[in-house]
Amino acid sequence: MTAAIIADGIRKRYGDIQAVDGVSLNIETGEFYGILGPNGAGKTTTLEILEGVREPDEGRIEVFGKSPWPRNPALLTRIGVQFQASSFFDKLTTRETIRIFASFYRVGPRQADAMLERVGLTEFGSVSADKLSGGQAQRLSIACGLVHDPEIVFLDEPTAGLDPQARRNLWDLLRLINQEGRTVVLTTHYLDEAEILCDRVSVMEHGKVLRTGAPAALIRELDDMVRVSVESGLIRQEAMQDLLEWAGVEESVVEDDGVSLSVSTRTPGPVLSILADQGALRGLEVRGATLEDVFLQLTGREYRA
Structure with a gap:
């Protein structure tokens, strides 16, 4: 398989805090890849650098062979992003919200409405965004990141704060996204989630990658x-x-x-x-x-x- 994302020695500092310290990753096309770590490990900053949202202080990043920073218009339509916290126009309906995001990519309302159906929100199309449950809001956030049919999807703790049923329903959606051939890069605090969904994971701490591998292989190495x-x-x-x-x-x-x-x-x-x-x-x-x-x-x- 070919690499969709290559990161080589990326670093990012905020004042006295070294948020990312020499992270190197090689994520294959079509892979479901997890970035794990405790609070403050540098997961979100790493993800934002890969997305091209944040500029690294050092290091090389390639997404489909191109640098995501400075913001690369050639990559924007190939990348979908679901941030850790998303804000919508509260008084717009779910359907209006996804149509607005679709318009940013010159995607028509028919395709936007089809995405609403794919994430199971068709019956909530006339509901305002501020009336959605936590799980429904996360589905809308993911739909907005998928509406332009990207090849890579970045998900920053997509199931945080959800009840067990909503989490597992969202897992089904994430599996489907990956099975359709998309590369999925996920950060999460839930280890069971990573073990079930991810082909490979990287465990981070203090801005460094401590170990990378398939969950089953890492467990076997533990010899516990x-x-x-x-x-x-x-x-x-x-x-x-x-x-x-x-x-x-x-x-x-x-x-x-x-x-x-x-x-x-x-x-x-x-x-x-x-x-x-x-x-x-x-x-x-x-x-x-x-x-x-x-x-x-x-x-x-x-x-x-």
């Missing part, structure tokens, strides 16, 4: 323990520990919080056999490492507002 849990009270913690030692299961940790008895281990097979022999399988849950575990290992567990 598997957590086997059953209902508490089925077998005593001490008895479980003794049985594990007798079976020669090494590097296992047994915990009982009064709700679940859990065994963290690299060899879950013998653990499951012991629980089965003891008739202690009620509430069984087996959980391997996730992208969240990778994220926490790379960025730490310290809370950042």
Whole structure:
């Protein structure tokens, strides 16, 4: 596959803050690519530089072989952008809003109305933008970024603040956008979202890319323990520990919080056999490492507002 976006050593500083510090990315055509990181990691600034919205202090960026900065008219029709926060004319209807955005690209009202239907907002076409729910407003924002049929779509935390049902409905839309052949570049705080949607991700911290790869590959590299849990009270913690030692299961940790008895281990097979022999399988849950575990290992567990 050919590269849709190449970033080589990009940097951006705001006063004493180094927001982006030598970021290099290679995003392939048709790829669903995620940029992850805690608050202040530099995700949004990186995305804005790739979009051509912000000028880098250093580095090289190519989008379809062209520099997006200074604003390149040849790229504007090939790029769609959904910003982290979007503002619409409150008193305009949903249909009027998307038609205005369509007019910026000389796209007619028929194509604008068709995009409204594609994002599931046809029945809200006469509703003013300020009356839309959070999920509906995000769909409108994405529709405005897609109305001119771009080849690359940049999405900055598109599901932030949405309820679980709205998030998953939006995931279906994002999958469809990608399946139609578009390159999608997404920033998100939701690790489950990135693990489900993205072909590859880059984890950022303090303006740097710490690791890049397919979510499944990054999880395999972690080589973390598997957590086997059953209902508490089925077998005593001490008895479980003794049985594990007798079976020669090494590097296992047994915990009982009064709700679940859990065994963290690299060899879950013998653990499951012991629980089965003891008739202690009620509430069984087996959980391997996730992208969240990778994220926490790379960025730490310290809370950042």
